[in-house]
Amino acid sequence: MTATERLRSWIGETHSPGFELRRHFFRRFFDSELVASAGQWQVVAIGVFAIAVSISIPMTQAYYHKYRMLQELDSDVPYRLAAVSDHLFLISLVMTLTGLVTALQWPSLFPGLRDYQVMAGLPVRTRDVFAAKLTALLTYISIFIISLGVPPCLILAFVMTGRYYTPGWMNGIAPILCVTLAGFFVCFSLIALQGLLLHAAPPRLFPGISLFLQCTLFTVQICLLPLTLSIPSLDRFMDQRPEFARWLPPAWFLGLDQVLLGNREPYARALARLALESVAAAALLAVAAYLWSYRRQKVRMLETPVSARHEWKTVRRWLHGCSDRFLPNQPQHAVFGFTMATLARSRFHRMVLTGFVAVAFALIAESFVSLLFGDGFRGMAARTFALRQAAVAAPLALSLFVLAGYRYLFRLPVELRANWLFRVHEGRNRPMLLRGMERFVLCLGVLPVMVLTLPLELGVFGTTIGLAASLLAFLPSLAMHEILLAGFERIPFTSAYLPGKRPLIETVCLYGVAFAAYVGVLSGVIVSALQKPGYFLILLVALLAIWVQIRRNRLEYGRVGILEFEEVAEPAVQTLAIFRD
């Protein structure tokens, strides 16, 4: 028997309850309905770590050319500043991505209700469940941080060699140590935060607060990505010693990195001390949260009655009055209400929508960040073309991602086996049901984007031109609304989603092209048109005509056929692997 076979056989064997629990929890961290079918945890695991490791591949080439050029300069100052900014970049990247992954795993940071229910009849102590969960989580995060941080740190140390390079084994060890500690700091902090919330929040309110916090953390981490990616270009600021750095966690770990590399400045040493203290404090808090939780949480989880939703009679009556005017048809109302209830209460669906909105916010943030750190920036008071374009791009980017997000989201089922309800009732209501979905996207997609971004337009352009800019950005989002709904003959959340139907790279390219064309080009055209009333009128008429034409085409040629549903086949049929006659 070979070593691999022996290992496989050992893995296949039953071990102690603690080991089996750790194995179970570790695998569950890779369960994702979005990227693979249930049970295909190995596929997700390989994908996650492959992506983490492969981030270092494009870095190699970029670093190599950058440091070759810097070594050829007469002064070593640019080389040293670039080295500092690259170390800060790696630390920030690992912190942001670890924060993102931990935010995604937010509901699994502590044992949940399902864990207790499943293990109710098993001879497993609560203490063992907690210990297994924490160690499985730390194993998962450790593997992620190491895969993400170690290869680029080693590559960076390797490509930096040259005439300005100070040889020493610490060149590789220091950044690895710092990115690892920085990653753990983020992870421990989020565990401690949830632990605190578990005890501070009333049990009935905890799910709602927890979901809100998860969505916020996720959005913040996504929005931090563009800022992180812009760090290598900020090398000219790296010789400054700002006081506010004491409030920025990546700066603490950069200080530690510099101290390990031989910097003896009091400023760096103070930051290094902060880094070590913060990691220790976060780790202690996280462990304390676990120790504190394991006695109380099970009781709280199992004995807290499911809260009934409060009935706001006056609000309900008022909403009914409004909705009856806006949605006079009951089947339309049914789909509108069902979609809204699902989005309001399904954690999974809200997280996916948050992802789309977060990407839009990140892209908007990126346009303003690049503006702030750009050479030509003369303050927000100077209304440059770039600033005006960034302001117009905001509603366009938001509408693109919110509408695309809705379309994607509507394909994700909420409870496939409950689809019989629509199946049995949809017959005569098909056009009405689809109109309910259309109204929903209009009311909770297109209109809120315009309202939310209106203050930005008014702030940048002033009242009259701001309103004109908002109107010009609103019309393309109406047209986009029509395009994305064309051929979408589905009641939201009732069709089965096939994981991996389209390769990820294809999806990213598609969104990249759509973003460049829809946001990049159109924002420039709108800003140009705002310069003269004549141009504005021409563009307004053109956009109106495009929207009317697209809508007419959709209504004329878009046949409302049988609504698409996909259901789980009968168990007997599933085993035969035949789903249709």
Add this chain to the structure above:
Amino acid sequence: MLEVRNLVKRYNRVAVVDDVSFVIRPGDILGYLGPNGAGKSTTVKILTGLIEASDGEILFRGVDVRKDFIAFQRHLGYVPEEAHLYPHLTGREFLELIGRLRGLSRSVIDRRIEELLRIFSLWDDRHSPLSSYSKGMRQKILLSGALIHNPDLLIFDEPFSGLDVTTAMVLRLLLRELAAQGKMIFYSSHVLEVVEKVCSRVLILRKGKVAAHDAVERLRDLMHQPSLENIFAQLTEQEDPADKVRCILAAIQS
């Protein structure tokens, strides 16, 4: 009258419902019986429009339902075998959804929901999500949803599943009363005692084919069996339960 003629459903040329015919007249309750995998749920799914038949006809009041299935669905109330509901909706919201999909006006929906929820003792839980409901509570919601539009044809697939004794008694009486009012009731179940008490006729399926179809009394006379349970066991060639028990014990003790 609902008339099903030579109904067939095949999956990859394997017939799971094979040449099934029956008639339900106004006031009739047809008990639809069979062991697991006999084709009961498939028949129900065909009748409700969830899947299409491979062959055969379904006539409602003499008209082939395929001509206007939507009109047929308008007369239909359905309680599925499994209480598959949208777990994030509250009981009230679920019934509201059904009412709206049925095109009932808001005032009718509100009035009927309130009455049904109060009758089924679900009023206090009307704002709780369905995920927190017990099996019996979910079953009551399904029953309310099937009755909310006062349908002419009721298709019940194991409607007593999870119900408490009082509600089960109410439902038994309700079935009789609905039949007395001229409703047609298709009642698929495994609980033979209830079928024996409430159904005017029974149809027993075996491997997709009709093994017997007649009034319970006539079947008792014909087969010289004292109860429906014995008739069922004889027709469906059930294995000896004592043998099964011995096998289970042997398996867990091996």
